[in-house]
Amino acid sequence: MLFPIGNDDELSSNVCITPCICGNAKSSIDQQNQDCAMEFLQGLHDHFSAIRSQILLMEPFPSIQRIHNLVRQEEKQQEINIGTIPTIDSAAFQAFKPPSQPLGKRQRPFCEHCNKHGHTLATCYQIHGFPNT
Structure with a gap:
């Protein structure tokens, strides 16, 4: 059960009063x-x-039993809907966010x-050697 609303024992703890036979206390x-x-x-919840x-x-306002049944149906529907929607861990999502750059400025290449700055690993002279002149 995804969103606990209580079990049947909890429902029975909300015992409703049954009408008297004469109807005076209705x-x-x-x-x-x-x-x-x-x-x-x-x-x-x-x-x-x-x-x-x-x-x-x-x-008219429904009975406690009718209300309980309606809430149980809604709970089952929410369980079905949540099971079909993929979730993304927000911390993991933030870890892959590219660094933001100021508007209008182009990021310069960087060699790790x-x-x-100014070149990348693919064109680094220390790795590939200096050009022959």
């Missing part, structure tokens, strides 16, 4: 169930902000053998 029970669902939504926003806009 509004308070509905409010307690909605509070339970809101607590679950607030505990989600920021990667789930889109689904959280969608759930909060649903009318004699540590001098």
